[in-house]
Amino acid sequence: MRMPSNGQVRAQVLVVDDEHDHAEAMAEALRKPGHVCTIVHSLAAAKDELVHGHFDVIVTDLVMESEVAGLEVLAFARAQQPHAETIMITAHGDIPTAKKALQGGAYDFIEKPIDLVVLRNVVYHAAEAVMLRGQNEALKGQVDSAYGFEGILGESLAMRQVITMVRQLAPSTLPVLVTGESGTGKELVARAIHTLSKRASRRYVTFNAAGQAESLLEDQLFGHVRGAFTGADKDREGVFEYSDRGTVFLDEIGDMPLTMQPKLLRVLETGDIVRLGANEPKRIDVRLVSATNRDLKKMASDGQFREDLYFRLKGAEIHIPPLRDRREDIPLLVNHAIGKYSAELNRTRPTITQPALMRLVAYDWPGNVREVFQLIHRMVVMTAADAIDVRDIPDEIRALDDASEGPAQTRAGLAGVGLDKLEKEAIRQTLAMTAGNRELTAQMLGIGERTLYRKLKEYGLR
The missing domain is CATH 3.40.50.300 (P-loop containing nucleotide triphosphate hydrolases)
Known part of the structure; x- marks a missing residue:
C-alpha cells in the first residue's frame, strides 16, 4: 500500500462477487482513485488469491451461488491475511447475517443496491485503517527496541x-x-x-x-x-x-x-x-x-x-512525576538522546564522561524530558569531540550546578577535606540521585559493582 502526494491511500483490493457485472462495476469505481483491483467470481478462486496474493482490503458479496460464502471468505482472509480488512456487500434481508460478520471481524457492510461513492469511501477508510495499523506496528518495533516501552x-x-x-x-x-x-x-x-x-x-x-x-x-x-x-x-x-x-x-x-x-x-x-x-x-x-x-x-x-x-x-x-523526582532515569534518557541525534546527524556516537553525566543528573530539569532531549540535541550538534564533557554543557546549566549545594561542589568547598570523606560523600549523594540503584551508581562513579559494594560496607552506607 502507498500514499501518493494527493493524500489518497492506494490499496490492493480483492473483489469477490459471482455476478460479473457487479464485480466489474465495483472494481472500476475503485480503480478511479488509484486502487489496484483483482476480481474473482467464486469462493474457491477467492481462497486461491488469498493464499498466493497480497491484499489490503477484501470486498465480498455475502451470498454467492445461493450460499453464505462471504462469511467463509472473511474467516479465510483473517487466517491467511490478518492485516487485511473485509467489507461485506449484502441485500437488505441479509442484514442480521452481515451484523454477524461484523462480530466476526468484518470492517463494515454495504447494502445493495450499491452506491459506488459509499463504496469508495468505505474502502478508503478500511485501507487507511490497514495503513495506520502497519505504521503503528513499524513504529512500535522501532520504539520498543530504542525506547523500552x-x-x-x-x-x-x-x-x-x-x-x-x-x-x-x-x-x-x-x-x-x-x-x-x-x-x-x-x-x-x-x-x-x-x-x-x-x-x-x-x-x-x-x-x-x-x-x-x-x-x-x-x-x-x-x-x-x-x-x-x-x-x-x-x-x-x-x-x-x-x-x-x-x-x-x-x-x-x-x-x-x-x-x-x-x-x-x-x-x-x-x-x-x-x-x-x-x-x-x-x-x-x-x-x-x-x-x-x-x-x-x-x-x-x-x-x-x-x-x-x-x-x-x-x-x-x-x-507522571517530574524528572527531578526520578533522577535515576536521567542517564537512560541522556544516552538514548545521544544515540538518537547521532544517528540523525549520521555521525559517530560520542560517549559522555562521568563528570558530565553527574552534572546532568544533579540538574533539576524544569523542562523535564523535553528539556533533556533539546539539550542533548544541541550538544551532539555542537560537540565535535568523541566524548561530551563538562565543558560542553551550556554555561547556564553549569552555573546553576556550580552554585548549588549538591554533588558538584565548588573547589573552595573541597579544600582541606580528606579523600575518604570526599569518596564517601560522592557515593552517598550518587546513591541518593539514583534512588538506591547500585548498578547505576557504580556506572556513574566509574567503578565496578563489587568495588561499590565493598565501599558501601566500608563506609556503613545503605
Missing part, C-alpha cells in the same frame, strides 16, 4: 508503575486523565494507550484545548452544518466525528473554557455530539484520553472547572 523511557519505580497502568488501562474503554508537569511525556502515555488498545488501527487525533476562542473550539470539536454561520458553505465534521471508533487525546484540558465543558460532558455521558447549527445529535464511539499540567481537583473545588466533568475525565488517572 511504547516510547516511554524510564527504569525508576515511578515509571514502571506508569507503564503497568498503561498496560492495564489500554484494553478498556475508560476515559484516562494523564497529569504531570510540562515536558514529562503525557502525550507519549496517551499514544501508548491507543497503540495497545483494540482501536490501534483507527485514528488517533491530538487536540489542544488551550488558547482558542470558544466558538472556534466548539466548531473544531463538534463540526458544523451548512449555513450554521457566515462562511459555513458546506457541512464539516469535527474532531470527535473524524475520530469515530478511534482515540481523541485532549491536551491542556484544564484550559478548556467553563462554558464549553457541558458539551464535552455530554459526549462522555451519552456518546452524542451535535454539530453547530444542527438539531439532531449524532452517536459516536470515541476513547477519550486527556492531559493537564494543572491541579484539576483544586480547580474543581474552587469552581474553575466542572466537578462532574473532572470525575468523568478521570475514569482512571496516570500521574
Whole structure:
C-alpha cells in the first residue's frame, strides 16, 4: 500500500462477487482513485488469491451461488491475511447475517443496491485503517527496541508503575486523565494507550484545548452544518466525528473554557455530539484520553472547572512525576538522546564522561524530558569531540550546578577535606540521585559493582 502526494491511500483490493457485472462495476469505481483491483467470481478462486496474493482490503458479496460464502471468505482472509480488512456487500434481508460478520471481524457492510461513492469511501477508510495499523506496528518495533516501552523511557519505580497502568488501562474503554508537569511525556502515555488498545488501527487525533476562542473550539470539536454561520458553505465534521471508533487525546484540558465543558460532558455521558447549527445529535464511539499540567481537583473545588466533568475525565488517572523526582532515569534518557541525534546527524556516537553525566543528573530539569532531549540535541550538534564533557554543557546549566549545594561542589568547598570523606560523600549523594540503584551508581562513579559494594560496607552506607 502507498500514499501518493494527493493524500489518497492506494490499496490492493480483492473483489469477490459471482455476478460479473457487479464485480466489474465495483472494481472500476475503485480503480478511479488509484486502487489496484483483482476480481474473482467464486469462493474457491477467492481462497486461491488469498493464499498466493497480497491484499489490503477484501470486498465480498455475502451470498454467492445461493450460499453464505462471504462469511467463509472473511474467516479465510483473517487466517491467511490478518492485516487485511473485509467489507461485506449484502441485500437488505441479509442484514442480521452481515451484523454477524461484523462480530466476526468484518470492517463494515454495504447494502445493495450499491452506491459506488459509499463504496469508495468505505474502502478508503478500511485501507487507511490497514495503513495506520502497519505504521503503528513499524513504529512500535522501532520504539520498543530504542525506547523500552511504547516510547516511554524510564527504569525508576515511578515509571514502571506508569507503564503497568498503561498496560492495564489500554484494553478498556475508560476515559484516562494523564497529569504531570510540562515536558514529562503525557502525550507519549496517551499514544501508548491507543497503540495497545483494540482501536490501534483507527485514528488517533491530538487536540489542544488551550488558547482558542470558544466558538472556534466548539466548531473544531463538534463540526458544523451548512449555513450554521457566515462562511459555513458546506457541512464539516469535527474532531470527535473524524475520530469515530478511534482515540481523541485532549491536551491542556484544564484550559478548556467553563462554558464549553457541558458539551464535552455530554459526549462522555451519552456518546452524542451535535454539530453547530444542527438539531439532531449524532452517536459516536470515541476513547477519550486527556492531559493537564494543572491541579484539576483544586480547580474543581474552587469552581474553575466542572466537578462532574473532572470525575468523568478521570475514569482512571496516570500521574507522571517530574524528572527531578526520578533522577535515576536521567542517564537512560541522556544516552538514548545521544544515540538518537547521532544517528540523525549520521555521525559517530560520542560517549559522555562521568563528570558530565553527574552534572546532568544533579540538574533539576524544569523542562523535564523535553528539556533533556533539546539539550542533548544541541550538544551532539555542537560537540565535535568523541566524548561530551563538562565543558560542553551550556554555561547556564553549569552555573546553576556550580552554585548549588549538591554533588558538584565548588573547589573552595573541597579544600582541606580528606579523600575518604570526599569518596564517601560522592557515593552517598550518587546513591541518593539514583534512588538506591547500585548498578547505576557504580556506572556513574566509574567503578565496578563489587568495588561499590565493598565501599558501601566500608563506609556503613545503605
